Amino acid sequence: MTAAAATPGASSVSRSQRDAYRDDGPLARGLGRAFGPVSPLPAAALTLLSPLPSIALLALEGDAVSEVALGAAVAWSVLAGGVANGRPDWGRFGWVVPPLLRLLEYGTLLALAVVAGPPAVSHCFALVGALAFHHYDSVYRLRHQGSPPPAWLSIAGGGWDGRLVVAYVLLVTGALSTGLLAGAIVLGIVYVAESAVSWLRFGQAQRPALYDDEEDEDD
Numbered sequence: 001m002t003a004a005a006a007t008p009g010a011s012s013v014s015r016s017q018r019d020a021y022r023d024d025g026p027l028a029r030g031l032g033r034a035f036g037p038v039s040p041l042p043a044a045a046l047t048l049l050s051p052l053p054s055i056a057l058l059a060l061e062g063d064a065v066s067e068v069a070l071g072a073a074v075a076w077s078v079l080a081g082g083v084a085n086g087r088p089d090w091g092r093f094g095w096v097v098p099p100l101l102r103l104l105e106y107g108t109l110l111a112l113a114v115v116a117g118p119p120a121v122s123h124c125f126a127l128v129g130a131l132a133f134h135h136y137d138s139v140y141r142l143r144h145q146g147s148p149p150p151a152w153l154s155i156a157g158g159g160w161d162g163r164l165v166v167a168y169v170l171l172v173t174g175a176l177s178t179g180l181l182a183g184a185i186v187l188g189i190v191y192v193a194e195s196a197v198s199w200l201r202f203g204q205a206q207r208p209a210l211y212d213d214e215e216d217e218d219d
Helices: 015-022 026-038 043-049 052-064 067-085 094-116 118-144 151-157 159-173 176-206 214-218
Strands: none
Touching: 015 094, 015 118, 026 067, 026 159, 043 067, 043 094, 052 067, 052 094, 067 094, 067 159, 094 118, 094 159, 094 176, 118 176, 151 159, 151 176, 159 176
């Protein structure tokens, strides 16, 4: 079962659940607050449009795409995906928003890595593995624990939008391969450690308390 398949219908999703499924950073949330209420398009349509320039560039130019054009495509992706955060209602197709955001982030990171060269590609897969763990954990934590991950975790991770912006800056400065590896290690440690603590606490809370009734034993 994928994280997308585990996402419930739009009508049953609260705001906190929505934020957990989206994994927005401060930038996307700010764009949503500023432009979401005035956007005529629903969240699903905006999210669907967000990766199209990147897809078109890679289809036409492959790994020879210019950094300037790729930067414009990343900017559009963050803008469109961020504005979708501010839409008041996902609508009947709202369930596609989380998987589309995962496709946008993972695909864009891989595209940037391909442009940077082979070493960056292997490091990109390591980072995507850490991110996939976090996104799966968020889904199943909501399903079984009934609460989303803490807000600080989203801020620490930068959100999908922040990670794309940082990755592009690293590409331009020639440090993408190192940055992807560092991100995979740091975020992997943070996500796994926080998740382990959360599930341990949940397991302890679910375990019934056992008391020794000394008076009954004396009787």
